[in-house]
Amino acid sequence: MSASDNHSGASPGGPDRPAGEDPLVTPRARQGRAPDVFRPGAWLPMREYPEDEPVDFAIIGTGAGGSTLACRLAEHGFGVVALEAGPFWRPLEDFASDELEQSKLYWLDERITDGEDPIEMGRNNSGRSVGGSMVHFAMVSLRFRPEWFSARSSLGYGVDWPIPWQEMWRYYAEVEEALKIAGPVRYPWGPPRGRYPYRAHEVNAAGLVLARGCEALGIPWAPVPLATVSAPRGQSPPCVYRGFCIIGCSTNAKQSPLVTWIPRAIRAGAEIRDLAMAGRVELGPRGRVSGVHYHREGRWRFQRARNVVVAGYAVETPRLLLNSACPAFPDGLANRSGLVGKNLMVHSGHGVFGRVEEEVRWYKGPPSLALTEHWNYTDTGKDFDGGYVPMSQGPLPVEWANVLTARGIWGEDLRQRMTDYIHGAGAKIVGEVMPQERNRVTLDAEQDRFGLPVARVTFSYCDNDRRLIRHALRFQRQLLEGAGVTGLFDVEDTAHLMGTCRMGTDPVRSVTDADGRCWDIPNLWVCDGSLFPTSGAVNPSLTIQALACRAADRIRTLARRGEL
Amino acid sequence: MRMLEARRGGRTGHLLDLALPLAGAVLAAPRPPPRTGREARRTDRVARHLHGGAAILALAVLADSGLEHYRAMFFNRAMYVPLAASSLTLAASLHGLLDERPLPHAARDAVYGLAAATGLVGNGFHLWNIGKRPGGFSWLNLFYGAPVGAPMALLLAGAVGLAAERVREDAAARRPRILGQPAGRLLAGLAATGLAGTSAEAALFHFRGAYHDPFMFVPVALPPVAAALLARAAAEPGRRRPRRLARWWLRLTALLGFAGVGFHAFGIHRNMGGWRNWSQNILNGPPLPAPPSFTGLALAGLAALRLLEEEGRDG
Numbered sequence: 001m002s003a004s005d006n007h008s009g010a011s012p013g014g015p016d017r018p019a020g021e022d023p024l025v026t027p028r029a030r031q032g033r034a035p036d037v038f039r040p041g042a043w044l045p046m047r048e049y050p051e052d053e054p055v056d057f058a059i060i061g062t063g064a065g066g067s068t069l070a071c072r073l074a075e076h077g078f079g080v081v082a083l084e085a086g087p088f089w090r091p092l093e094d095f096a097s098d099e100l101e102q103s104k105l106y107w108l109d110e111r112i113t114d115g116e117d118p119i120e121m122g123r124n125n126s127g128r129s130v131g132g133s134m135v136h137f138a139m140v141s142l143r144f145r146p147e148w149f150s151a152r153s154s155l156g157y158g159v160d161w162p163i164p165w166q167e168m169w170r171y172y173a174e175v176e177e178a179l180k181i182a183g184p185v186r187y188p189w190g191p192p193r194g195r196y197p198y199r200a201h202e203v204n205a206a207g208l209v210l211a212r213g214c215e216a217l218g219i220p221w222a223p224v225p226l227a228t229v230s231a232p233r234g235q236s237p238p239c240v241y242r243g244f245c246i247i248g249c250s251t252n253a254k255q256s257p258l259v260t261w262i263p264r265a266i267r268a269g270a271e272i273r274d275l276a277m278a279g280r281v282e283l284g285p286r287g288r289v290s291g292v293h294y295h296r297e298g299r300w301r302f303q304r305a306r307n308v309v310v311a312g313y314a315v316e317t318p319r320l321l322l323n324s325a326c327p328a329f330p331d332g333l334a335n336r337s338g339l340v341g342k343n344l345m346v347h348s349g350h351g352v353f354g355r356v357e358e359e360v361r362w363y364k365g366p367p368s369l370a371l372t373e374h375w376n377y378t379d380t381g382k383d384f385d386g387g388y389v390p391m392s393q394g395p396l397p398v399e400w401a402n403v404l405t406a407r408g409i410w411g412e413d414l415r416q417r418m419t420d421y422i423h424g425a426g427a428k429i430v431g432e433v434m435p436q437e438r439n440r441v442t443l444d445a446e447q448d449r450f451g452l453p454v455a456r457v458t459f460s461y462c463d464n465d466r467r468l469i470r471h472a473l474r475f476q477r478q479l480l481e482g483a484g485v486t487g488l489f490d491v492e493d494t495a496h497l498m499g500t501c502r503m504g505t506d507p508v509r510s511v512t513d514a515d516g517r518c519w520d521i522p523n524l525w526v527c528d529g530s531l532f533p534t535s536g537a538v539n540p541s542l543t544i545q546a547l548a549c550r551a552a553d554r555i556r557t558l559a560r561r562g563e564l
Numbered sequence: 565m566r567m568l569e570a571r572r573g574g575r576t577g578h579l580l581d582l583a584l585p586l587a588g589a590v591l592a593a594p595r596p597p598p599r600t601g602r603e604a605r606r607t608d609r610v611a612r613h614l615h616g617g618a619a620i621l622a623l624a625v626l627a628d629s630g631l632e633h634y635r636a637m638f639f640n641r642a643m644y645v646p647l648a649a650s651s652l653t654l655a656a657s658l659h660g661l662l663d664e665r666p667l668p669h670a671a672r673d674a675v676y677g678l679a680a681a682t683g684l685v686g687n688g689f690h691l692w693n694i695g696k697r698p699g700g701f702s703w704l705n706l707f708y709g710a711p712v713g714a715p716m717a718l719l720l721a722g723a724v725g726l727a728a729e730r731v732r733e734d735a736a737a738r739r740p741r742i743l744g745q746p747a748g749r750l751l752a753g754l755a756a757t758g759l760a761g762t763s764a765e766a767a768l769f770h771f772r773g774a775y776h777d778p779f780m781f782v783p784v785a786l787p788p789v790a791a792a793l794l795a796r797a798a799a800e801p802g803r804r805r806p807r808r809l810a811r812w813w814l815r816l817t818a819l820l821g822f823a824g825v826g827f828h829a830f831g832i833h834r835n836m837g838g839w840r841n842w843s844q845n846i847l848n849g850p851p852l853p854a855p856p857s858f859t860g861l862a863l864a865g866l867a868a869l870r871l872l873e874e875e876g877r878d879g
Contacts, residue, residue, distance in 0.1 A: 180774075184703070184704065185703040186703070197774060198774045198776075199703075199707060199771065199772050199773070199774055200703075200704055200707075202704075202707070202708040203704065203708075208697075208698055211698035211699065212698055215698055221698075221699075223704055230772075230773075230774070231772075231773040231774050231776045232776055232777075232831070232834035232835070233776060237834060237835050237836040237837075238834075238835060238836075240835070240836050240844075240848065251836045253836070
């Protein structure tokens with residue numbers, strides 16, 4: 001299916017637009033303007049940078065890492081060009097309440113997956129839009145437990161992060177404020193945190209099932225801190241609980257980068273280039289990179305830059321660095337450690353589902369509205385390292401049908417089960433997965449439509465991961481039984497990607513320093529989930545954005561000292 | 565003649581008296597009160613002020629509980645009760661407003677008593693609803709469960725109405741008393757408590773809205789000051805200055821009740837689809853009928869000040 005075929009399915013509210021206006025074919029951010037996502041058909045003036053003069057920062061990717069960094073660097077006064085492979089959506093006009101149509105938000109280019117537990121690539125771990133996968137993320141915005149930043153020295157597994165937790169928690173607060181996270185007044189776990197900027201959302205019936213289960217087991221639960229506003233914010237209306245969050249919010253209540261960091265970045269003087277696919281980072285003289293080769297509007301171009309930031313997430317970032325191999329770096333740019341692409345981590349997303357008598361209508365509202373971090377903050381009673389957090393679930397109908405067919409339920413049986421959809425209830429975890437060097441991203445001989453080698457993604461769980469998953473499934477069964485859910489069955493899944501350009505304190509054991517600056521090339525940076533030394537057991541977006549805010553502040557400091 | 569009318573009304577005209585006032589309020593031109601004696605006239609005006617306050621409170625409760633209970637699809641049949649009670653209270657208050665007779669009215673009295681009881685029981689219901697949810701009396705359930713203080717507005721409407729009747733009862737007397745207390749002091753206490761409570765409710769729900777608009781602090785900051793000044797005026801009935809101060813703050817609070825409707829209308833506009841999507845956003849946005857409760861209570865407070873003035877003069 002070509003890109004334009006993909007889009008022709010169901011343009012909301014009218015006939016298909018002419019090819020010249022198809023955001024999957026023709027870039028929208030050009031000629032000094034970019035879409036104003038809050039007003040149909042409106043534009044924001046946007047600064048443009050020439051390609052043949054080096055811009056301060058060329059950022060590749062506009063997801064949680066790239067957009068945040070672009071915004072903060074531009075606000076610090078740097079010149080910024082951010083390249084995005086995907087289109088620049090106007091949610092009010094482009095997003096349909098249709099799961100299949102909205103698969104246009106995922107990165108569905110070919111990847112080869114292998115290993116003992118090959119990862120399903122796409123909806124749960126990628127995005128291809130200005131705003132990245134956060135355009136369709138579930139909005140769960142959790143902080144790492146403090147001890148996870150020193151996992152090796154405090155808890156005895158994985159590796160330590162190069163940044164103390166107090167510093168990360170300060171940046172969490174900054175990101176929570178920027179996204180007006182709606183969270184509980186009192187959070188039951190961890191050290192005291194400041195008040196969430198907005199109040200928690202009402203918990204839907206699916207969330208109350210999990211809450212009931214927790215109360216039956218005598219453990220705390222909490223409404224999930226979410227990046228969708230519970231009261232008006234600027235031009236964002238409060239969430240109306242449509243429930244289509246993970247296929248893109250069409251009201252702009254969701255505080256994705258597309259409606260937060262990106263407009264801020266443009267106002268601060270950054271340029272966003274949509275439909276711009278980076279192919280290779282060029283190494284210039286004196287061991288520094290000189291710019292990025294990228295494909296836009298039918299041809300390859302070159303953007304000169306004083307600094308290049310790779311923010312393509314844990315598959316595309318190592319893919320780009322490996323594909324940028326040159327005589328000075330035959331194994332891939334900035335890869336003297338040999339760790340580029342290694343230590344790939346996912347989160348296990350194993351869940352338990354069943355049926356309750358009452359109508360739950362779990363599609364209403366954000367998909368996960370209640371959680372328990374009990375096993376993130378409790379270290380006894382575990383036969384594994386790490387943690388996991390069960391969350392209530394609200395799968396959309398097609399997704400739910402896929403869950404059922406995967407169990408071999410077809411035909412009349414499937415029909416019957418689908419009529420029971422409104423009685424469904426369940427829980428799924430975000431479960432910590434250990435870093436292993438054998439889990440990695442490499443380049444395959446196969447090429448994509450740009451002539452670039454596709455990524456091969458190899459993944460296998462280790463014994464600890466499997467113990468964690470067993471524990472989590474058993475616990476979630478208890479939880480749901482306690483809430484009166486019957487007909488329980490297990491579901492396997494994964495979410496998120498992390499760890500293929502690990503940061504650290506030692507150039508031999510890591511790819512970058514704590515600022516995301518590559519040890520091998522001082523003007524090449526990484527700013528996304530690839531940096532994670534360990535995965536933690538919470539959704540990564542808040543931590544990626546916190547790292548980006550911190551990196552921007554560090555870069556300003558370094559620039560003032562003349563150390564860029 | 566007047567006594568005769570009153571007696572007749574008291575015995576036979578209840579239903580008619582209650583059914584007509586809405587139409588009467590529109591049709592009947594206000595007649596000058598053919599009363600004699602300055603005190604009696606003043607007390608009569610006070611009673612009508614109180615009926616007006618009760619009417620506004622009842623209207624706010626009718627609209628608010630109507631909207632909110634409709635939104636909750638009248639899940640429990642008891643959710644119709646406040647609609648009935650507040651409608652009757654509104655009718656009784658309009659009747660009282662137009663009634664020139666200086667005497668209390670048994671049916672109105674009964675309606676006000678019913679309203680007060682409904683408010684009290686309703687609050688019990690709301691507390692029960694909050695408590696039975698997972699998490700019990702948590703912030704979340706205070707935000708999204710049945711609103712904890714809302715039925716109290718009906719209790720206040722009933723109480724203000726009952727006070728109006730007691731004031732009428734003692735209209736002939738120089739100093740009306742309620743429950744053996746000087747009416748002014750008691751009413752001032754009632755209005756001050758009501759204002760403080762309503763303010764607390766605004767504080768809770770504006771906190772839920774994260775005070776995203778600075779004007780959301782106004783109903784949290786302003787009415788408690790009025791309540792405090794009113795209480796002070798009641799404590800020192802012999803002094804003029806506290807009364808004057810309280811009067812201005814109460815007038816401001818009365819205006820705030822109307823301004824609040826405007827602000828809430830703006831809040832509705834900020835929801836998805838704005839006023840074009842009114843049928844959903846009126847239910848979903850800030851409650852339009854909530855702020856006028858402040859007006860109703862402020863009117864009761866102003867009436868209390870008038871009584872206090874007389875009590876002060878006598879004292």
